[in-house]
Amino acid sequence: MNDYWPWWAGAAGLALVTINYAIATDRSFGVSGAWDRVLHWRTERRVERANAQVTDDAVLIEALAAATAGPLGAPPLTPAARPSGSGGAGTPGPDRQPPAEASSSMARLLPAPLVSQVGLLLSILVGGWVAAVTSGRFQLRLDMGEGFRQIVTDKPTEMVAALFVGGVLVGFGTRLAGGCSSGHGLNGCGRLQPVSIVATAVFFGTAVLVSFLLWKVI
Amino acid sequence: MRTRGAILIVNIITGLALGFTVANIGFGDYAELNRMFTFQDLRMFLSFAGAVAIIVVAFAVLRVRRVPGRIHAGVVPGAVLFGTGWAISGGCPAIPIVQVASGCMPALVTLAGIAVGIRLCRWANTRYLRIDSGSCAR
Amino acid sequence: MGCSHIQSCPLFPLLNASLRDWRNYYCDSANQWRECARYQLSRTGQLVPITLLPNGVDAMHLRGIPAADGSSPVEPGPVTPSGFEAVPEPTPAEAPPPGWGFDPAPPAPGPRPARPPAKPPAPRRYGWWARLADWISSPA
Numbered sequence: 121m122n123d124y125w126p127w128w129a130g131a132a133g134l135a136l137v138t139i140n141y142a143i144a145t146d147r148s149f150g151v152s153g154a155w156d157r158v159l160h161w162r163t164e165r166r167v168e169r170a171n172a173q174v175t176d177d178a179v180l181i182e183a184l185a186a187a188t189a190g191p192l193g194a195p196p197l198t199p200a201a202r203p204s205g206s207g208g209a210g211t212p213g214p215d216r217q218p219p220a221e222a223s224s225s226m227a228r229l230l231p232a233p234l235v236s237q238v239g240l241l242l243s244i245l246v247g248g249w250v251a252a253v254t255s256g257r258f259q260l261r262l263d264m265g266e267g268f269r270q271i272v273t274d275k276p277t278e279m280v281a282a283l284f285v286g287g288v289l290v291g292f293g294t295r296l297a298g299g300c301s302s303g304h305g306l307n308g309c310g311r312l313q314p315v316s317i318v319a320t321a322v323f324f325g326t327a328v329l330v331s332f333l334l335w336k337v338i
Numbered sequence: 339m340r341t342r343g344a345i346l347i348v349n350i351i352t353g354l355a356l357g358f359t360v361a362n363i364g365f366g367d368y369a370e371l372n373r374m375f376t377f378q379d380l381r382m383f384l385s386f387a388g389a390v391a392i393i394v395v396a397f398a399v400l401r402v403r404r405v406p407g408r409i410h411a412g413v414v415p416g417a418v419l420f421g422t423g424w425a426i427s428g429g430c431p432a433i434p435i436v437q438v439a440s441g442c443m444p445a446l447v448t449l450a451g452i453a454v455g456i457r458l459c460r461w462a463n464t465r466y467l468r469i470d471s472g473s474c475a476r
Numbered sequence: 477m478g479c480s481h482i483q484s485c486p487l488f489p490l491l492n493a494s495l496r497d498w499r500n501y502y503c504d505s506a507n508q509w510r511e512c513a514r515y516q517l518s519r520t521g522q523l524v525p526i527t528l529l530p531n532g533v534d535a536m537h538l539r540g541i542p543a544a545d546g547s548s549p550v551e552p553g554p555v556t557p558s559g560f561e562a563v564p565e566p567t568p569a570e571a572p573p574p575g576w577g578f579d580p581a582p583p584a585p586g587p588r589p590a591r592p593p594a595k596p597p598a599p600r601r602y603g604w605w606a607r608l609a610d611w612i613s614s615p616a
Contacts, residue, residue: 125385127381130385130417133362137359149349159453160522184495247359283447289426302432335376416523
């Protein structure tokens, strides 16, 4: 059963994918994050539309200036100061120089478009299919393979239950931890982020423990 | 300036390459996965660890910025749940997609479970947990 | 200590740049940042729209631009204090302005330079291809 790639090829492949993404988009990708956003597409669409209205940060600065009137107890702005004054109508003497820098940092902090997350998930499917077909591993079947049968269960109903429960744990756990093996494991650990290193160590450790239990005990 | 079209294309390329690579490493194969987690076969583990090592070096050289985030209350419990689920079902969120793509239909059940779990987590977070992940931008 | 989200908040650079009061009141405060609507929303795990101001108001509502689907992403809560309504909204332009019919002089181009021509350019009608091209080339 060794028609899989040798370890160095796999390492190079995964690294290439991650590095390419980071360079090209200046963001990090995560499959569980993509799932989360796609599954909550209604909310996401709403937020995206709201974000799309802000074509330029002058708009926001203006809105903020208008809103400064109330909650902060600052003196209300004169209405005359407002209408489409190209932004700067705010607190006296604000530095008008930052916007270029500010807008670029703002764009950096906005999430990738929702459609691109759908694209990511769909193309994983396509990529996996191409790999399966080209390596001759594609096979339509209704079981999880010999390994699963021996290690977990061989009864179809138990298999479905185990897969579903496992899936729920994966879904809940990844979102609670804020990432999965791609988000935390590749992108986060690659950036040496403390959260990601902790998360990766814990989920890998737990998986090792549970796998040993399944293998030896059950 | 990065346009949306560019981001979309990069995501598609990434997805294709990721799916292809993950499938060819063998993460979709439950037996291989169990052998990795029980250290009977270090090939896949080395793939993962080697990738991380390469990425660390590359990101350090390229000075890739970090993403905000802190070790919040959900990290460790979440990772424990995820690790358990991964060992049982053989799926981190990308793997069942690859399994389905190679014709393994039961992985659809795993996907359904993941969808339920993710929605459950958002619901629980909104209602009860309210975890501060340390970022407004996610 | 200030807000823990400063690094990642897309709004913060703007507050930082020109609107000190907001920053002082929310971001840099000892505890007030916990009341920030953006912070509160982020704790549900949801994405925070950039138009959501720290006091829970949607910036676009303030400017008279309706939100995409008419609803604000969060219930603005009990915040919205007075002071916003005083700001005159741009005239909706569906109805002709009052006094239109009584105008003794024909609407010469001279005396009314400020009036927008009939309709605001808000709902520009694009073909789907043009919209797609627009979407693709817009900044992410």
